Amino acid sequence: MDLALQGKSVLLTAASKGLGKASALEFAREGAIVTIASRDLAELQRAAAEIEAATGQKVTIIQADVTKETDVQKAVQAAVESGGGLDVLVTNAGGPPGGGFDNFDDQAWIRAFELNLLSVIRLIRESLPHMRAKGAGRIVNLTSSSIKQPIQGLILSNTYRAGVNALTKSLSIELAADNILVNTVAPGRIATDRVAELDAKKAQSKGVSVADVQAESIAQIPLGRYGVPEEFGKAVVFLGSYANTYITGQALLVDGGMVKAL
Template sequence: MDLELSNKTALVLGGGGGLGSAIALSLAKEGVRIAVADISLDAAQKTVALITEAGFQAFALAWDLAHLDVIDPNIKAIEAEYGPVDILVNNTGGPPPTTSHSQDAGLWSEQFNSMVLSVIKITDRVLPSMRQRGWGRVITSTSSGVVSPIPNLGISNSLRLALVGWSKTLAREVGGDGITVNIVLPGRIATGRITFLDEAKAKREGRSVEEVSKESTAAIAVGRYGQPHEYGDVVAFLASAKAGYLTGSVIRIDGGLISSI
C-alpha cells in the first residue's frame, strides 16, 4: 500500500532508541525524510545510521526536551535541511517509577516540563506552517497508563493523561486545516524501557525477571510482547494520507492487553 508520504518531513522526538527509533525507521521506509531528535546525540546518530544504511534520508539532533529555549533553533535547523515539518511525532522518555504521593514538587515540575510542556510548545512551533500548507500530522506516544493506570508509575500516569486531553482538544481546533492529531499508546512492546520496568518490578517484589515477564505475557491476548516495528508501522499509517479522516483518537497498540473497553 502506498501511504503517499514520499518527500514529507518528520520530526521524531526521542528517536534514539526503543519506540522512537522504530517509528523513525517505519516512516523512513515510506520515503519520509527524518529528523531524529534525542537527548543523546550518539543514540540519535545510531538511528540515523540504520535509516541511511537502508537507503533513506535522516539526520540527527541533540535535543533535551527540558530546555524550551532550544525549540526554535532546532526547528530552524530541520527547516534548513529538509523544509517545514509535516509530521511531528511527540515521544518523550518516561519518569522514574514512583508512587503518586509524597514526591518532591521539583520532580513533578521537572517531569511536566520535559514530558508535557515541551510537547505542547514544539507542536505550537510547527503548527503555523502546517496550517499554511493545509496538511499536517501530530502523533503523540503516551502509555497504556492513561487508560489503565500502572502501579508505581504515578507521575507517568498523571502527566501522560494531560497530553490526552490536550491532544483531543487540539484535534478539534485544527481539523479544518487538514491536520490530524492522535494519541498512540503502547502495551508491552519489547524495548529497553519495558526491560527496565520488568527488572524494577522483579526487584521490588523479590521475584525473577523471567517470572514477571511470564506473568505479563499471560495477560496479553496475542500471548507475546509486541515488536517495536509493529508499533512504528501503526504510526506510519496514522501519518499517511490514508488516515486523513482519523483524528482525536487514542489508538491502543497493545496486543489486546488492556482489558477495558
Template sequence: MDLGIKDRTALIGGASRGLGLAVAQALAAEGCHVAICARSAGQLEEAAERIAQQHGVRALWRATDLGDGQSAHETGLWALEHFGAVDILVNNNGGPPPGQWADFDQEHWRAAVEKTLFSAQAMTRAVLPKMLEQNWGRVINLTSISVKQPLPGLMLSNAVRAAVVGWAKSLADEVAPFGVTVNNVCPGWILTQRVQDILQARSQASGQSAEDILAGVLEGIPARRVGRPEEIGALAAFLASNQAAYITGASLAIDGGLCRAML
C-alpha cells in the same frame, strides 16, 4: 499499500533507539525524509547514517534534551530551517521514572510535566504554523496504554500522559479544518529498555525476579507476548498517511489486548 507520504518530512523525538527509532525507520521506508533527535549524539549519528543508507532519504540528527521545553522548541525550529516544513511530527520522549505517590516530591512532578507534556507542546508550537499554512500535517504523540487503564507503579506516567491526551484531543478539534490531524499512539508492553527498567523497578520493590514478573504480565495479555517496536512504527506510519486523514483526536491502543476499556 502506498501511504502517499513519499518526500514528506518528519521530525521524530527520542529517536536514537527504541520506539522513536522504529517510527523513524518506518517513515523512512515510506520515502519520508527524517530529522531525529535525542540526547545521545553518538547513537543519533549512527542511526541517521543507517536510515539514509537503507532507505535513500535525507536523515538529519540533532542532540537535544527534550526534557527542556526551550530545547525542544529550538529543535522544531532547526528542523524547519533544514527542511522548510515539517509535515509529520512525532512527539516522543520516553516516560517519567516508575514509582508510587510517596516516592515523588513536587520537583519530580515538575520535571515529569516538563519532560512529557511541555516538550510535546514546545515541538508542536514550532512546527504547527507551517502545517496550518499548507493545509496538511500530522502530529502523533507516543504515549502509553496507561492513559486508558492506569498501570501500577507508574504514578507520574499515569497522570502526566493523561494530560498529553487531553491537550491533543483539544488541539485536534482546533486544527482539523486545516487538514492537520492529531493522534495518540498508546503502546502496552513493548520490547524496549523502558520495559526493562519497569520490570527491574518492580523486581526491587517486590523481591520477585524480573522474569517472574514478566511471566505474570504476559498472563494478562491475550496475545501472550510483548510487542515489537516495529509494530509501533507501522501504526505511526499509517497515522501519518493520506489514508488516515479522517482519523483525528484518537488514542489508539496497541497492546495485544491488554487494556479492557471499551473505548
C-alpha cells in the same frame, strides 16, 4: 497502500532508541525526509546510520532535550531546514521515574510535567506555523496504555499521559479547520530498553527473577507476548501519514489486547 509520505518532512523526538526510532524507520521506508532528535549524539548517529542502511534514506539528526524550550525550537528548525517545511510531527520523550504518590515532591512533579506534557505543548506550538503554511499537517503523540487504565507504580506517567490524551482530543477539534489531524498512539508492553529497565527494577523490588516479572505481564496480554518496536512504528506511520485523511482525535492502543476497557 501508498501512505503518501514520499518527500514529506517528518520530525520525531526521543527517536534515537525504542519506539521513536522504530517509528522513524517506518517513515524513512515510506520515502519521507526524516529528522530525529534526542540528547545523546552518539546514540543519534548510531540510529541514523541504522535507518539509512535499512532504507537508503538520509536521516538528519539534532541533539535536543525536549524539556528545554530552545532545544525544541532547534529541533523544529532542523526539520524545517532539511525537509523544506514540516508535514508531520511525532512527539515522544523518555518516561518519568516509577513510583507512587508518596514518592514524589513538587520538584519531581514539575520535572515530569516538563518532560511528558509541556514538551508536547511546546513542540506542537513550534510546529503549527509550518504546518499552517503548508495547509496541512499530521501530529502523532506517543503516550502509554495508561491513558485508558492507570499502571500501578507509575503515577507520574499516568497523570501526564492523560493530559496528553486530553490535549490530543482538544487539538483535533481546534486544528481540524487547518487540515491538521492529531492522534495518540499508546503502547502497552513493547520490548525496548525502557521496558527492560522497568522489569528489572520490579524484579529487584519483589525479589523475583526478570523472567517471572515478564511472565506475569505476558499473562495479561491476550496475544501472549510483548510487542516489538516495529509493530508499534507501523501504527504510528499510518496515523501520521497522508493516507490518513479522516482519523483524528483518536487514541490507538498497540498493546496486544492488554487493556480490557471498551
